Ligand code: AMP
Ligand code: MN
Ligand code: MN
């Protein structure tokens with residue numbers, strides 16, 4: 663089983679259309695796949711059809727932006743029904759405000775000598791409601807303001823950096839509930855990316871468990887190999903099931919290609935086993 667249960671298409675901030683991401687997943691050896699666009703399920707029908715035509719098993723997915731203790735946390739929902747009205751409405755409310763935030767990011771960039779970034783970023787967006795920092799990063803690399811999208815996040819747009827604009831996303835309890843009502847399981851995405859204190863992490867994991875959350879990502883393209891070990895230990899300590907996904911966005915932009923991550927530690931229970 664080569665499960666890759668986290669990646670993006672042009673429906674959010676990925677470079678390729680859902681069917682093209684499917685082709686890349688298949689070429690990378692993926693046998694169980696999920697497309698998990700940010701706050702949007704508009705790519706699910708295309709992804710599922712493409713996966714099945716290629717002989718891959720498919721789980722409908724989404725990655726929901728949440729604000730918890732003043733920071734952004736991403737919650738992946740797997741095995742969701744993309745037509746569930748509660749989920750669809752919740753995601754629409756989550757997306758609401760991205761355009762205004764994009765304009766505010768553009769104004770911050772203007773102040774540090776980077777003009778017209780909002781209009782520039784919009785050229786990279788398929789769906790203007792989904793404008794994200796990644797689209798700004800691609801524009802800034804194109805214009806030579808930074809060497810790579812990672813460089814843009816490190817210097818300008820990463821959480822707390824000079825042109826970062828704080829934003830209030832959904833509540834953790836709401837995101838988990840929408841996923842559950844849609845028939846899915848909630849998974850804390852790339853926990854190694856959040857700058858919480860140990861006490862805050864314990865509170866986050868405890869609250870997630872109280873809400874019925876059962877799994878975290880352990881092996882993800884957003885973790886270092888050391889973090890694979892660290893969050894495998896967290897999974898053992900809290901009794902979490904584990905997930906695995908590349909978080910692939912674009913060719914050359916992420917550290918890993920679809921399907922290329924190491925397997926989960928063999929003592930951890932994969933979250934996807936319940937659906938096989
Ligand atoms: P947004 O939803 O607009 O806040 O953008 C979030 C997206 O930006 C994430 O899904 C990643 O694709 C990317 N991103 C956020 N933080 C970083 C970071 N520190 N390094 C690289 N990419 C990041
Ligand atoms: Mn992204
Ligand atoms: Mn994420």
Ligand code: MN
Nearest residue numbers: 668669725909
């Ligand atoms: Mn992601």
